[in-house]
Amino acid sequence: MDAFLETLRPELRDAIREVGVERTYEAGQSVFKLGDAGVAFYIIKKGKARVHADDLELNRLGEGDAFGEIAGLGGMDRTASVTAEERLTVLRVERQALYEAVRDQPEALLGLVTMLCERESGMADRVTSRSWQLHLARQELEIGRTIQSGFLPDSMPEITGYEIAGHFQAARVVAGDFYDAFYIPAIKRLALVIGDVCDKGVGAALFMTLFRSLIRATAQSRTFMSWAVDAEPGNACADGQDCATLARETLANTIALTNNYIATTHGKTSMFASVFVALLEPESGVFHYINAGHEEAYIVGAKGVPIALPPDGPVLGLFPGAGHAIGQATLEPGETLLVYTDGVPEATNRAGEQYTDERLRALITSWPGGAESILEAIALSVAEFSEGARQHDDITMLASYRKTV
Secondary structure: OOHHHHHHHHHHOOOOOOOOOOOEEEEOOOEOOOOEEEEEEEEEEEEEEEEEOEEEEEEOOOOOOOOOOOHHHHHHEOEEEEEEEOEEEEEEEHHHHHHHHOOOHHHHHHHHHHHHHHHHHHHHHHHHHHHHHHHHHHHHHHHHHHHHHOOOOOOOOOOOOOEEEEEEOOOOOOOOOOEEEEEOOOOOOOOOEEEOOOHHHHHHHHHHHHHHHHHHEEEEHHHOOOOEEEEEEEEOOOOOHHHHHHHHHHHHHHHHHHHHHHHHHHHHHHOOOOEEEEEEEOOEEEEEEEEEEEOOEEEOOOOOOEEEOOOOOOEEEEOOOOOOOOOOEEEEOEEEEEEEOOOOOOEOOOOEEEEHHHHHHHHHHOOOHHHHHHHHHHHHHHEEEEEEEOOOOOEEEEEEEOOOO
């Protein structure tokens, strides 16, 4: 306590000691809360305290520190909460009592004004410093956003007879959702991928890049092995091999390697992702797929109720050696394969109501066709439902439409 008092004029120091009342707070007990009326300030004699706004920690205080003087002496509402971290003993100085004590002491009044000006100046310096820190943090996040956007496809592959489209709408600067679409010459298949990493923010974004890269690299491993500096990619199916068998093998290996790598190498982080991967043979429309704990995918057409492709195995990254069943379906002319993340059905409006899977199914039932148009319709429907409410989760969608002849 003396450290703070020694910075003051003797007259003010004596007045504070005269009117100050010792108070004790137990660990976890609130000294005052955000929004409380300021009627006093405090000087710590012993113990530690935490300054915070809800769960956001702003500062830590110890013996000799003063707090609450701006609001306490100015009669303003508290701009933060202060809670004892351990048994805390303070000198509580009420505004009215201090003003009465120094009212007829010009030197003490001058000391009080000087103290407040110095505290305001110090606060301004801290605000400036934190503003620069926030500015730099935003710059780093923007760089991260730019880098992360490079992990999403710049354009969709051009496949004769198909229209492919994607939609990505991040809830924060960086995101945990991803989608991908690429052709694999070695097995004559179009890969369609969507994933949702648990949690949000920077951590999810880092793992998003890892999941996406593992899936793409493993799925194209046969193509990579045939690459040379001056050679075109080879075709593993060219010599009468069974492309369907190779496609199933590629799909199984892609999911298994990605899952096992994350689970064994990064298991301590408990990070995981729900993933849907399909390998489509364009000529026939037949595709093999694995739905690893992801939202239902749909085959949407003009003939009625969408065909659902539900999860058939656990999410990736938690359980080494987890098994995943391989499904098979056919995309007929006029039909669209639609996959999306849970940011669509879980979008909320201002009343806290969710968009829901039921509302989505009602929208896409008997869809006339078109990858781009179905994604635009869903995005518009979600936006209208949300009524400008804050977006809490990433919204990502991928669609592949097989054109009619």
